[in-house]
Structures are given as C-alpha cells and as structure tokens.
Amino acid sequence: MTPQTKTPKRTAAKRAPAKAQKAAAPARTAANDDIGLDTRLELFRRQVEIRDCEQRAYDLFLQNLVKGTSHLSLGQEAIAAGFAVAMQPGDKSFCTYRGHAHTLARGVPMEKVLGELMQRDNGLMRGKGGSMHLTSVEHGVMGSYAIIGAHLPIACGSAWRAQYLGHDDVAVCFFGDGTTNIGAFHEALNFAAVWKLPVVFVCENNLYMEYTPIGDVTAVEHPAADRASAYGLPSIVIDGNDADAVYREAQKAFAKARAGEGPSLIECMTYRHSGHSRADPGKYRPDGELEDWKKNRDPINIYKARLAEFGVGSEQIDKIMAASMEQVDAATEACKAAPLPPEDILSTDVYADGGWAWRN
Amino acid sequence: MAELTYRDAVARGIAQEMRRDNDVVFLGEDVAKAGGVFKATVGLFEEFGPIRVRDTPISEQAILGAAMGAAMTGLKPIAEIMFSDFLAVCFDYIANEMPKSRYMTNGQVKCPLVVRTGNGAGSRFGAQHSQSVENWAMMIPGLKVVAPSNPLDVVGLLAAAVRDPDPVIFFEHKSLYAMKGEVPDGEILDTLGTAKILRPGKDATILALALMVPRAMEAAERLAAEHGIDCEVIDVRSLVPLDTQTILGSVAKTGRLFTVEENPRLCGWGAEIASIVADEAFYDLDGPVVRITTPHIPLPAADNLEDIVLPTPARIVATISKSME
Ligand SMILES: Cc1ncc(C[n+]2csc(CCOP(=O)(O)OP(=O)(O)O)c2C)c(N)n1
Secondary structure, rough: HHHHHHOOOOOOHHHHHHHHHHHOOOOOOOOOOOOOOOHHHHHHHHHHHHHHHHHHHHHHHHOOOOOOOOOOOOOOOOHHHHHHHHHHOOOOEEOOOHHHHHHHOOOHHHHHHHHHOOOOOOOOOOOOOOHHOOHHHHEEEEEEOOOOOOOOOHHHHHHHHHHOOOOOOOEEEEEHHHHHHOOHHHHHHHHHHHOOEEEEEEEEEEEEEOOHHHHHOOOOOOOOOHHHHHHHHOOEEEEEEOOHHHHHHHHHHHHHHOOOOEEEEEEEEOOOOOOOOOOOOOOOOOOOOOHHHHHHHHHHHHHHHHHHHHOHHHHHHHHHHHHHHHHHHHHHHHHHHHOOHHHHHOOOOOOOOOOOOOEE | EEEEEEEHHHHHHHHHHHHOOOOEEEOOOOOOOOOOOOOOOOOOHHHHHHHHHOOOOHHHHHHHHHHHHHOOOOOOOEEEEEEHHHHHHHHHHHHHHOOOOHHHHHOOEEEEEEEEEEOOOOOOOOOOOOOOOHHHHHHOOOEEEEEEHHHHHHHHHHHHHHHHHOEEEEEHHHOEEEEEEEEEOOOOOOOOOOOOEEEOOOEEEEOOOOOHHHHHHHHEEEEHHHHHHOOOEEEOOOOOOOOOHHHHHHHHHOOOEEEEEEEEEEEEEHHHHHHHHHHHHHHHHHOEEEEEEEEOOOOOOOOOHHHHOOOOOHHHHHHHHHHHH
C-alpha cells in the first residue's frame, strides 16, 4: 500500500462523542419505569461500591500496599453492575484481569478482593492468584483470565454443561474491545452460535486496548457488534455508562439464553478513567477526552441524576454512599491487619490430591 | 477375551466410561458421524447420540476451552485434538489455563478432563503431523501425561484418566492404531503413574514409551540371543505421575539404564529420568545413562528418511551392545 492510498484512521477521540449521542438514554417518563426503584437503588449501590473499592485500591497501590499489577475499571462500573443485577445466583461469570468490578458486583466481599490485591492471607485465593485472577466459585465468579480471549471458549464450556444437564444458568463473559482481534473470540462466537449455547458475550469497548486506540488496529468501527452478523447474531451497541440500558439489554440476552435460543454479543460503549494498568498514566489520550467523559458521561453521576428524576432524595443517595465508604474503610483495616500467606500453601493444590508431587 | 486393535481399544475405553457416567461427554473434529480421522471413535455416535458425542468446528482453542469450562462446572469431558502437533494451536489451554486453574484459585476450581490426541511418527506425514510432543506437556505443573503402548493399556489408562480429578493429556500413538492385542471382557480400570516391567532382565534396564515399547522389546530379544545381554524392559506408560520407584528399583538391580524416546533429543523425557537416576541412584550405576532418541531435527516426510530418524530395534541393539562392551 502506498502512503497516498492510506485513508486516515479516525481516532477514538473523534468517534466517541458521536457514539454516546446515538446511544443516549430514552426519555424518562413514568411509563419508562420498567426497572423499579428497588432495582435502581441496587444498581446504584453496586456502582458506588465498585468505584469506592477501586479508588481505595489505587490509594493502597500508592502506599505500596497493593503489589504486582492491577487494572482498574473506574468509569466502567455501569456494565458490571447492570449485568450482575440482572444475573441469577446460579449464573456463572467470566472476566479478565480487569475483573475487580465484576467480582465485587456479584457480591464478593470487599475484604476478600482487597486482601487478594494486597496479597494477604485473607484474600480470595490467599495470595495465590493475585489481582488478575480473582475467583469465587461460591458466588459464580468462575475466574479472571489474564490471557486475552482465553475465557470466551471456557464460558462456552460452562454454557454447554448447562445445556447438557438441562440447567438454566447462563454463562456471562466480559472482555475488552482489543480482545475481538484474537482468534479465540472468533472461535468461541462460532462455536456458541452453532451449538446454540446459553452464553452472553459482553464487550466493554473502552476505546483503547492497552495504549493504542482500538480504531487504529481494527478494520471495523464496532469491533464486536460489526462482526456479530458473521456468526448469525444481531448487532447490538449500547451506552455502557447507563446502568439502566445495560440492565435492560442483559435481561433480554438472559431471557434469550434461558429460552434455548442461543448466545448474544453485546458491545457496551464506555471509557476507563485511569490508565490501562497501575503503571500507566494514560498520556496517549487526546487532550480533553478524559475530562469530557468524566464530566458528561460518568456512570455514577448519570445514575445519581437518574435517581433524582425518579424521586430519590439526596439524603438516601448520601446514605448509600456513606455505607459504601464504611465498608471500604473496614475492609482496608482488616486487610492491613491480615497476615501474609503462610509459606506452607506454596505447594498445595497443584494437583487434586492437594499436593504437588508428580512422581512417587 | 477379545482381540482388539489399539484404535478399537480407544473407542472401547470411551464407551465404557460413557456408559458408566452420564457426565462423560466427548467432543472433537470429525469424531461423531465420521468416527474420527484415525477411526478410533467409531460407534460412539451411534451408541450415545449427538448430545454426548459432538462434532466441533475446526477450532482447537474452542474445543479445549469448552472442555475446560464444562469440566470446571461439573462435566467430565473427553476432547480430541486430531494430531498432537495441533496442541500448539491451543497451547494456552494446555500451558496456562487447565493446569493452573486449581492452583491460582487456591483449590476452588477443578478441571477433570481428558485431552486425547494422535501422537508420533511413522506415517510419512512430515514435520507438522508426526511429532511426539509428550515432553511439551510433561514440563507443565498441574497436568498428568499418559502414553499407552498396547490395546489393553489404552482401555485401562483411558478409564483411569477419565476418572482422574486432574486434567490428563492422553497421547495415542498413530503408528500403533492398527496394533492388535488381547483385551479381557468387562470393565477395565488401570492406575495412572504405574510403569510396567514387560520383560525382566538382569544386565541392563531399557525404558520406553508408546511406539518405542515394541521396538525395545524386539531389541531386548535380539540382545539376549545375539549378544547374551539380558535386558529388563519397562513400559513407562505415564510420565506424570512418574513411577520412579519401579525405575530406580530396576536400575538398582541391573546397574545400567537406557532410555528409548521418540522425542527430539533436546529436553526429552529421558533427560529428566537420567537426571533423577544420576541424583538418586548414582552409586547403583555401572556405566553412564544412555539416551536413544531422535536427532534434534524436524521430521522428514520421505519414508527412508523418517525411518532413519526414529530409534529402531537395530539402533537400540547396536547402542546397547556397544556401550555394554
Ligand atoms: C494473548 C495476550 N496478548 C497480549 C496480552 C497483553 N495485554 C494485556 S491487556 C491488553 C489489552 C487488552 O485490551 P482490551 O481487550 O480492549 O481490554 P481492556 O484492557 O481495555 O479492558 C494486552 C495487549 C495478554 N495479556 N494476552
């Protein structure tokens, strides 16, 4: 290809605002109150808890109390909350290294999550997993996968088991926009479609993979939705910063899956406020882009306004926020006081007999 | 008691486990209606139907990923990867996902599944369809690795693999599929991690795996007849867990150890065993441990070239008789 024939790529910055307008929330009339106040309060509570817990994780990282790496989803809370509130207790969720939000959203206690980030004995996996591998089988959180795309086929397997045994749980699989360019994405989508599996694939399009705008490395504008038709699926793009929109779409996809009508692929438009991982200040983003998203499209601000429209007073909102902070504080103190994992767990659970022996 | 081929033994082993346990399901490319490219799964589709025996797209990652997802949530899948060379296409699941999930989650996630695959040379298929790659799997903590050499072991070890709570990679040798052997009627269940002494002997120990087992047996007979060297032949059968006791016990008796491997020389399983014996039984040895392997080259397709690469009974006889002089 000669330089002349190269068409300039549209940057994420140019594209993003248009997208959000297109996906703007519908007019909020009483007739539109299909969600109900209790559910709305729940959606709000979970978003706030995720935000507070992740912000605390960042503070703890600055104090060198959170070790290794960590990937925050500040700004993406509406997706985790919207899906988790729509899930049934038996549903299984699969997420990525950016999985704190999805883990918390399903009701895993903050102390367990922060404890794992701080690699203490009270953590979800007693420090054997780390922030990129949060798992709580008890809560249906079937793991956080650090190899891009690996969990999409795995989620298919969980859905296959449900289909085979006649269980009605759904496998929900969260991943980023960058993941849509890896082979496993395409294998999983085709596999799920031909086997009609009860699995819901959720692309969190935060406009960047690590440091590169997704538009620079992807041939289509909507990396997930534009490819859906290749697998016989409808193209779905929603405003991922509006928890109501997410919740509604999740419910539709779950109903379809439980009815035996197969998988869904949903692309949620969103934006991460922080860098890719703890080491990344996110300097590659155009001036004003982050500020615009924070000011105009922060999911928590959107939701506060939403609640106000539905008549929730600021007192009630403040109460929810205060309760969340209390939880974060208590969890932080518990984790600071927790011991490091004992060395004798080093070689446990390599094999099913509980040990690591590979020879007699 | 019936005479079965190695390929029929595969189908027999799978069928035995599927009859016993409804949670056992089977998936792979061309495995259902077509009965597998090696015809090792003929009859399963007819007996168990399309819900339990499922054809997949050509999607090795999806096959192993789905097997893993099903295993961690309650089923006991058997997944076929047609040629073991293709494990590289889904190596993430072999190296990072299946074997690590239990450890990383502090024991919360279980992954009881079997990956069956056609391994090894002898069919003139060339460098991408002929490799012996059991060493790829052996080095990964969390996996179990099995490679049977005869129909009876296929049924028993396959049953043991299906019932094992850990992920097991089950290497079937392509050049053994037509081999025949007696297999008793009724349920057969073997034990992983047990090597078998196939020929007792007092002068030297020969360790072999899969296709190398019949070749080592033939070599042992010739060494006895032509050179008066009485070799003990051990079928290793399982690399993880490894039956070091049987191996070290044999070396203590014979004082000499030869390994016969189909892997390229570098980092083959024989190197690991040589190291164990050097560490733990050095004073039992009357001479160096000698590894008989393929050279460190990709496999050629031409039959005369492929034949030179693989250890033959003649090469085994020559190597052992020379080093025993
Ligand atoms: C197979 C693989 N390749 C590369 C990486 C390194 N890596 C980690 S995160 C990431 C970007 C992923 O972007 P996206 O899917 O959009 O998810 P996001 O981080 O935005 O949530 C990359 C390239 C990896 N973990 N796995």
